[in-house]
Amino acid sequence: MFETLAFYAFGGLTAAMFLITVTNKNIVYSMASLAAGMIFISGFFFLLNADFLGVVQIVVYAGAVMALYAFGMMFFDSSKPSNEHITSNKSIFGLSIGAALLTVAMLCVPVSVEHSYKTLDGAKNPQQVGMELFTNYLLAFEMASIMLLVAMIAGIVLAGKRMDDSYTTTVDHHDRHIEDLKLNQEQRA
Amino acid sequence: MEVTLNHYLLLAALLFMIGLFGVIRRKNLLMLFFASEILLNAANVALAAISYYTNNIQGQIMAFFIIAIAASEVAVGLGFLILMYKRMNSVDLDNLQIMKG
Numbered sequence: 001m002f003e004t005l006a007f008y009a010f011g012g013l014t015a016a017m018f019l020i021t022v023t024n025k026n027i028v029y030s031m032a033s034l035a036a037g038m039i040f041i042s043g044f045f046f047l048l049n050a051d052f053l054g055v056v057q058i059v060v061y062a063g064a065v066m067a068l069y070a071f072g073m074m075f076f077d078s079s080k081p082s083n084e085h086i087t088s089n090k091s092i093f094g095l096s097i098g099a100a101l102l103t104v105a106m107l108c109v110p111v112s113v114e115h116s117y118k119t120l121d122g123a124k125n126p127q128q129v130g131m132e133l134f135t136n137y138l139l140a141f142e143m144a145s146i147m148l149l150v151a152m153i154a155g156i157v158l159a160g161k162r163m164d165d166s167y168t169t170t171v172d173h174h175d176r177h178i179e180d181l182k183l184n185q186e187q188r189a
Numbered sequence: 190m191e192v193t194l195n196h197y198l199l200l201a202a203l204l205f206m207i208g209l210f211g212v213i214r215r216k217n218l219l220m221l222f223f224a225s226e227i228l229l230n231a232a233n234v235a236l237a238a239i240s241y242y243t244n245n246i247q248g249q250i251m252a253f254f255i256i257a258i259a260a261s262e263v264a265v266g267l268g269f270l271i272l273m274y275k276r277m278n279s280v281d282l283d284n285l286q287i288m289k290g
Contacts, residue, residue, distance in 0.1 A: 003192060004190055004191065004192050007192045007196065007197075007200075011200050014200075014204065015200075015203060015204065015207065018204060018207045018208070018227050019207055021211065021223055021224075021227065022207055022208070022210055022211030022214070022215065022220070022223070022224055022227070027217070027219055027220070030220065030223060031223065034223050034226065034227070037227070037230075038226075038230065041230050041233070041234060044197075044234050044237065044238075045237050048197075048237045048238055048240070048241040049241055050237045050240065050241065050249050050252075052249075053233075053237055053249050053252055053253065056253065056256060057233070057256070060256055060259075060260060061226075061230075061256075061259075064260065065226070065259065065260065065263050068263055068264070068267055069219070069222070069223075069263070069267070071267075072219075072267045072270055072271065073219070075270075075271055075274060093210065093213060093214055096209075096213060097206055097209065097210055097213075100205075100206060100209055101202065101203075101206050104202040104205065104206075105199070105202065125249075128246050129246060129249060129250065129253070132246050132247065132250055133250055133253070136247075137250050140254060144254055144257040144258075147257065147258075147261055148257060148260065148261050148264075150261075151260075151261030151262075151264040151265050152261075152264055154264065154265045154268060155264035155265055155267060155268040156268075157268070158265065158268025158269055158271070158272050159267065159268040159271040159272065161272075
């Protein structure tokens with residue numbers, strides 16, 4: 001009974017938060033609602049006995065990812081609403097959403113899986129995850145770590161190039177550059 | 190009334206719909222990244238639910254790898270966001286449309 005109640009409460013809250021995220025015009029609001037939705041998602045993981053996954057969800061998503069987005073938003077003025085030129089009709093979106101929902105509903109109709117795999121008796125969820133991750137999935141784990149390293153270097157290279165130029169005064173730099181060019185031409189003349 | 194696997198799968202499908210709607214509709218690069226996070230989270234919910242109802246820990250392991258992918262996507266995406274803002278002074282995806290067809 002309690003789990004049913006929690007499922008519907010978390011489901012409604014998560015769907016509402018994510019709907020706010022995708023429909024809001026203000027980026028700051030949608031980021032805040034996305035962070036709230038991530039926290040509510042971790043509620044499902046705790047309901048599903050995936051304790052470690054829930055903790056990782058809070059730490060990585062609500063902690064790292066959202067903080068990174070907030071950091072990225074500091075580079076430009078995000079307080080003004082984002083004006084988007086939406087030219088397509090709303091009916092196209094509705095139809096595509098409906099078609100996709102129908103496809104998913106057709107693909108995930110009752111799948112009853114009977115067999116169950118053996119798990120370590122008496123082991124808590126983090127221990128089970130650790131045993132599985134560092135035995136059967138060790139290679140994938142190492143490759144994931146290399147992927148994260150590559151992503152980190154890519155982020156540094158993409159964002160850090162010409163870091164001495166200020167983003168907010170790019171136009172000023174441009175103007176100054178043109179003024180320098182004019183000055184050079186005058187000097188040559 | 191008991192919560193079954195189908196409840197969780199339908200909820201994951203609903204969240205996936207919301208994310209798909211965001212990906213299709215929004216034209217801001219940052220909103221596109223937010224919507225893709227929603228997509229990945231919907232997949233995570235489905236994986237955790239399947240892992241619980243089949244008594245198999247491997248679904249959770251897949252969810253961990255999805256979280257790792259999401260983290261690296263954020264790192265590269267944010268670099269691209271900053272680069273795009275530096276080049277075009279906005280994060281509107283319409284600015285990337287350079288081929289007038």
